[in-house]
Amino acid sequence: MPDGTPPRPPLARTLRSAEDLHAAGLLPEAAMAGVTAVSTRYSIAVTPGVAALIDPADPADPIARQYLPHPDELVTAPHEQADPTADAPFTPLPGVVHRYPDRALLKPLLACPVYCRFCFRREAVGPDGGLLTEAQLEAALDWFARTPAVREAILTGGDPLMLSARRLGTILQRLAALPHIELLRIHSRVPVAAPGLVTPALAAALELEKPLYLCVHANHAREFTPSARAALGRLHRAGVVLLGQSVLLRGVNDSAEALEALFRAMLRARVKPYYLHQLDPAPGTARxxxxxEEGLALLRALRGRVSGLAWPTYVQETPGGGGKVPLGPALG
Known part of the structure; x- marks a missing residue:
């Protein structure tokens, strides 16, 4: 917020419609029709914590740009694809994606605390949750049990930390008990978007005998609020290794200064920058x-300015489900 501007009172609930956003002072009335049209195709969710970070007086606010819907989302550019990471061809059964020989994804639900406007799973995620049934979850866990080539189980979705501590703990314990599973990973927005969900019970559910890595998705330094740092500290004390993943986004972090601030904020929160993703070409994300080439130039501009600990690997998905390939840092 600008200096001298009093903070808005905290919201009591997540904002899920154009009307909610307008009532919270985050959306002018003139924009409501366009956002309502977007909501018929893509879900909206802005948590109280995220809403408090948005400066409604700044038309270029980088937090608002990530989370507030825009009519351009309904325009699909020629290069954009409905399934840019090609999950579908590598899905042997509901909730499982097996693209690489030694690791596989488990998607126990498709709900998130917030819905990013650039998400490559925008067509699938939503508040209905896409929760696997008990039978589907059992089938997915059985698939992991009878696939010994898989050494790493990656929980994603949706956001696995939206599950109850009991359900999440059960899933993790079942996977960790498999002799061939050597490590587990969770991808989540929760610690920065809804840090109140990181309760002592949730942190306890993540205490495993096998290594557990949590990839925290954040794209701007301002997302590392005191509440987010407290949540991450709780996870760190539970023995969870914290990694950071970000997407290079126009108007959010597309400057050397913004990236430097982001990576420094991660390190202060005990999060090691891991991946900087080139944007996946999901429909309606061209803005x-x-x-x-610009991303590589930004990394070159950071050379000598930040610790080696602050460097992520800049990666891009290859077409047709070929997986991620590194783009940098190659600083010749």
Whole structure:
């Protein structure tokens, strides 16, 4: 917020419609029709914590840009794809994606605390949750049990930390008990978007005998609020290794200064920057696109300015489900 501007009172609930956003002072009335049209196709969710970070007086606010819907989302550019990461061809059964020989995804639900406007799973995620049934979850866990080539189980979705501590703990314990599973990973927005969900019970559910890595998705330094740092500290004390993943986004972090601030904020929160993703070409996301050449130039601009601990690997998905390939840092 600008200096001298009193903070808005905290919201009591997540904002899920154009009307909610307008009532919270985050959306002008003139924009409501366009956002309502977007909501018929893509879900909206802005948590109280995220809403408090948005400066409604700043038309270029980087937090608002990530989370507030825009009519351009309904425009699909020629290069955009409905399934840019090609999950579908590598899905042997509901909730499982097996693209790499030694690791596989488990998607126990498709609900998130917030819905990012650039998400490559925007067509699938939503508040109905897409929760696997008990039978589907059992089938997925059985698949992991009878696939010994898989050494790493990656929980994603949706956001696995939206599950109850009991259910999440049960899933993790079942996977960790498999002799061939050597490590587990969770991808989540919760610690920065809804840090209040990181309760002592949830942190306790993540205490495993096998290594557990949590990839925290954050794209701007302001997302590391005191509440977010407290949540991450709780996870760190539970023995969870914290990694950071971000997406290079036009208008959010497409400057050397913004990336430096982001990576420094991660390190202060005990999060090691891990991946900087080139934007996946999901439908309606062209306004966030930063060319690869520009991304590489930004990394070159950081050379000598930040610790080696602050460097992520800059990666891009290859077409047709070929997986991620590194783009940098190659600083010749």
């Amino acid at each position: 966030f696109h930063v060319p690869v």
